[in-house]
Amino acid sequence: MAAQVKHADVETGTEIPARVFHVDRANLVMYAGASGDFNPIHWRESFARSVGLPDVIAHGMFTMAQGGRFLTDWAGDPGAVVAYGVRFSAPVVVPDEGGADLEISGVVDEKHDDGTVRVTLTARSGDQKVLTRARATVRLA
Amino acid sequence: MALNRDFIGRAFPPSAPYEVSRVKIREFADAIGDANPVYRDPAAAQAAGHPDVVAPPTFPIVVSLANDALADPELGLNYAMVVHGEQSFAYERPVRAGDVVTCTSTVTEIKAIGKNEKLVIETEIRTVDGELICTTHNTIVERGI
Numbered sequence: 001m002a003a004q005v006k007h008a009d010v011e012t013g014t015e016i017p018a019r020v021f022h023v024d025r026a027n028l029v030m031y032a033g034a035s036g037d038f039n040p041i042h043w044r045e046s047f048a049r050s051v052g053l054p055d056v057i058a059h060g061m062f063t064m065a066q067g068g069r070f071l072t073d074w075a076g077d078p079g080a081v082v083a084y085g086v087r088f089s090a091p092v093v094v095p096d097e098g099g100a101d102l103e104i105s106g107v108v109d110e111k112h113d114d115g116t117v118r119v120t121l122t123a124r125s126g127d128q129k130v131l132t133r134a135r136a137t138v139r140l141a
Numbered sequence: 142m143a144l145n146r147d148f149i150g151r152a153f154p155p156s157a158p159y160e161v162s163r164v165k166i167r168e169f170a171d172a173i174g175d176a177n178p179v180y181r182d183p184a185a186a187q188a189a190g191h192p193d194v195v196a197p198p199t200f201p202i203v204v205s206l207a208n209d210a211l212a213d214p215e216l217g218l219n220y221a222m223v224v225h226g227e228q229s230f231a232y233e234r235p236v237r238a239g240d241v242v243t244c245t246s247t248v249t250e251i252k253a254i255g256k257n258e259k260l261v262i263e264t265e266i267r268t269v270d271g272e273l274i275c276t277t278h279n280t281i282v283e284r285g286i
Binding site: 021027030031033034035036051060061062064065066068069071072073077078079081082083084085086087088133 | 169171180191195197198225
């Protein structure tokens, strides 16, 4: 359960550098299978367009999972994440050719005396903010 | 369509026990593109202090999606119009291989937001022995026309 980042080494305002996560249709097909969410808006373009979407969109939970990966890679262990929540503010549109990029960055915006910190994530795809209120409580070493 | 407010506060019976396997955790980690060895290699997980391979933070959604609390026609939910609004997890510990878990869900809120209907479900994920692993809040929005 060991986090690798030390509580003493971060301050309110410490920034976690941005990373880019690439998403293509194959990722969404794999995620559909692994999660059990087979809604065709995540893999069939004609269906997505028929319900008013611009194209196939990523599962919100796929996007949230990339934020989770960002957090656990930073902290060093999945057990360090005490709480994690997001609001889905815009879909990640995933074209057949080329897919999409998801850029995630973070900032420590609260440091607590109990060994935890609050991290707020920013997640963008294209010019859209795809998550808001994306916050995690992380227990550091 | 307005959702049935009688469902506010309604608790649903626990879901059938779900046995978390190493294979399912690895499949999920592969699907999210996360190569962390603690999701696949028992020795790496043990070296990090876990009894067996652990699951990524969003894995509990797999278990809570198996819940059909929203399928009751009396609720009046039109699934074709549903979008995922918010999701949160509060963890006691990571889910790990070998856990046998059940979900107990309660509708905690239904309210109108403009033309849309918002519904919040709280789910406790516990082992069959009663140990709380994780509490989730799933907010769905039924888009109004």
